[in-house]
Amino acid sequence: MLFVKYFMLFLILVASVLLGKNIARKYVNRLKELEEMRTALNIFRSKVSFTYSPIPEIFEEIAKDSKGNIGKIFSVASKKMEKVTANIAWSEAINEVDSNLNKEDKKILENLSKLLGQTDVEGQISQIDITQKFLDNQIQDAIDEKQKNEKLYSKLGITIGLAIVVVLA
Amino acid sequence: MIVKMDINLLFKIAAIGILVAVLHQVLVRAGREDQAMMTTLAGLVIVLTMVIKEISGLFDTVRTIFNL
Numbered sequence: 001m002l003f004v005k006y007f008m009l010f011l012i013l014v015a016s017v018l019l020g021k022n023i024a025r026k027y028v029n030r031l032k033e034l035e036e037m038r039t040a041l042n043i044f045r046s047k048v049s050f051t052y053s054p055i056p057e058i059f060e061e062i063a064k065d066s067k068g069n070i071g072k073i074f075s076v077a078s079k080k081m082e083k084v085t086a087n088i089a090w091s092e093a094i095n096e097v098d099s100n101l102n103k104e105d106k107k108i109l110e111n112l113s114k115l116l117g118q119t120d121v122e123g124q125i126s127q128i129d130i131t132q133k134f135l136d137n138q139i140q141d142a143i144d145e146k147q148k149n150e151k152l153y154s155k156l157g158i159t160i161g162l163a164i165v166v167v168l169a
Numbered sequence: 170m171i172v173k174m175d176i177n178l179l180f181k182i183a184a185i186g187i188l189v190a191v192l193h194q195v196l197v198r199a200g201r202e203d204q205a206m207m208t209t210l211a212g213l214v215i216v217l218t219m220v221i222k223e224i225s226g227l228f229d230t231v232r233t234i235f236n237l
Contacts, residue, residue: 156195159192167181
């Protein structure tokens with residue numbers, strides 16, 4: 001009976017530590033995804049200006065190059081473009097893929113879709129530039145938040161787990 | 170009459186005290202002073218609920234000693 005009790009307490013401790021680490025990892029992942037998105041947009045920009053290949057093809061190539069959720073966003077968008085227009089496909093893909101980006105990031109990326117596939121090359125490139133500028137702000141923001149919250153949440157998980165265990169023991 | 174208090178209770182309170190102190194420090198470092206305050210208060214309340222039995226025991230003893 002005693003063994004079961006201590007086993008349960010141990011499980012509670014492990015669960016709360018993992019929860020803390022999970023929340024902390026969200027901040028790290030958001031930063032990673034934002035940076036990944038920035039490089040992906042860079043690739044997109046150079047491909048639009050130099051190769052003149054259609055957007056679905058470019059997206060497919062970017063999806064192959066970038067990993068994780070960002071790659072998923074691009075591949076979903078390029079698949080959706082077979083049925084709907086580019087801007088709808090892009091904004092739907094951003095909202096559908098389960099990424100660590102927050103609402104603000106998504107809104108900025110959605111703004112990219114307004115001109116996607118509707119203007120000439122110059123217009124698209126300037127739109128991509130503007131989006132990248134906004135993304136830079138978001139990356140700075142994400143760095144600040146990561147510094148503030150990453151350690152906090154992992155420590156918080158450990159200490160709260162220990163506190164629960166001590167109170168229940 | 171000697172009432173033996175459970176020594177484990179003391180250790181438990183000490184452990185909670187240490188953990189609350191650490192929590193307070195962590196939260197203050199992260200710039201969340203009000204939440205640090207709340208955790209300290211919560212720790213106080215938890216410890217008080219743990220010792221309330223002992224306090225009532227103390228009052229009972231006093232009452233029986235003076236025949237009140």
